[in-house]
Amino acid sequence: MSERRRVVVSRRLPSEVEAALAERFDVQLNPDDAPLTTEALRRAIATADALLPTVTDRLSAEVFDGASGRCRVVANFGVGVNHIDLAAAVRAGCVVTNTPDVLTDDTADLAILLMLAVLRGAGAGERRVRAGRWDGWGPTRDLGRRLSGKTLGVVGFGRIGQAVARRARQGFGMQVLAWSRRRPSAEALDGVTWVESLDSLLPQVDVLSLHTPGGAETRHLIDAHRLARLPAHAVLVNTARGDVVDEAALVDALAGGRLAGAGLDVYEREPVVHPGLLGREDVVLLPHLGSATLESRTAMGMRALENLVAVFEGRAPRDRVA
Numbered sequence: 001m002s003e004r005r006r007v008v009v010s011r012r013l014p015s016e017v018e019a020a021l022a023e024r025f026d027v028q029l030n031p032d033d034a035p036l037t038t039e040a041l042r043r044a045i046a047t048a049d050a051l052l053p054t055v056t057d058r059l060s061a062e063v064f065d066g067a068s069g070r071c072r073v074v075a076n077f078g079v080g081v082n083h084i085d086l087a088a089a090v091r092a093g094c095v096v097t098n099t100p101d102v103l104t105d106d107t108a109d110l111a112i113l114l115m116l117a118v119l120r121g122a123g124a125g126e127r128r129v130r131a132g133r134w135d136g137w138g139p140t141r142d143l144g145r146r147l148s149g150k151t152l153g154v155v156g157f158g159r160i161g162q163a164v165a166r167r168a169r170q171g172f173g174m175q176v177l178a179w180s181r182r183r184p185s186a187e188a189l190d191g192v193t194w195v196e197s198l199d200s201l202l203p204q205v206d207v208l209s210l211h212t213p214g215g216a217e218t219r220h221l222i223d224a225h226r227l228a229r230l231p232a233h234a235v236l237v238n239t240a241r242g243d244v245v246d247e248a249a250l251v252d253a254l255a256g257g258r259l260a261g262a263g264l265d266v267y268e269r270e271p272v273v274h275p276g277l278l279g280r281e282d283v284v285l286l287p288h289l290g291s292a293t294l295e296s297r298t299a300m301g302m303r304a305l306e307n308l309v310a311v312f313e314g315r316a317p318r319d320r321v322a
């Protein structure tokens with residue numbers, strides 16, 4: 001590239017990624033890591049050649065309203081793009097890309113971690129030990145339930161859903177049922193049983209793990225009605241997007257004994273967590289850790305950079321979503 005393109009990066013990124021971006025571009029980094037305001041995002045779209053945002057940035061139509069035609073690409077750091085108004089981005093002349101693949105294994109690992117943590121009471125146990133409230137081992141104390149051999153329902157059968165299914169089958173001998181809007185190929189199913197409707201999958205599972213994209217189409221996909229279809233001994237795990245679950249309905253189901261527990265990595269109003277969840281011993285609550293390893297986050301940054309370079313060089317970016 002002959003000229004150095006101006007790229008605005010919305011949050012702090014792993015140092016290796018920031019160095020690689022600075023080498024290629026006239027880059028505006030965010031060393032303080034404070035999320036950009038709507039006005040700052042608007043300014044970036046109006047004055048830069050590219051924006052590298054992430055899940056904490058709300059890129060509404062308002063942000064794209066001020067577009068001057070300069071910004072060519074919004075290279076999202078992350079696979080989910082439900083925080084971006086894609087139609088508005090396209091109207092403003094911006095290509096939108098994401099970073100799939102590189103975070104699949106870590107996110108799938110975290111879903112399994114949550115299943116184990118909830119079923120084995122790891123969260124409650126850890127809290128008790130730290131609080132000095134553990135007074136010793138006993139044959140009938142702290143009895144959780146086994147994950148191995150149980151039935152898992154996977155909702156959303158893309159890369160991460162498939163990686164979770166593989167772990168569950170191969171690592172834990174689980175029977176796996178799956179539902180998603182489009183029927184996967186036989187190759188992708190690979191021993192997983194396809195179920196035609198979500199409502200008929202729910203009563204059959206011991207653990208339900210969510211892997212759909214976020215956004216209007218999946219908002220409250222798991223609502224009070226669907227929670228009521230789960231067996232009372234079932235556990236819900238969400239590493240997808242918070243608003244896929246009606247959090248208030250989840251709190252009601254747990255409080256009413258209609259669901260045995262939940263493992264959550266994402267929330268409807270992040271970073272705010274429903275107060276009805278905070279005091280419960282039968283839930284494990286993580287701070288959106290799905291892709292939070294140095295390996296994934298570095299690879300995500302490098303993938304975003306690869307997408308930027310492709311657009312600026314006039315090539316089709318590998319991960320175009322709009």
Ligand code: DGY
Nearest residue numbers: 055077078079080291
């Ligand atoms: C994603 O990739 O969408 C994650 O939720 C952010 O790390």
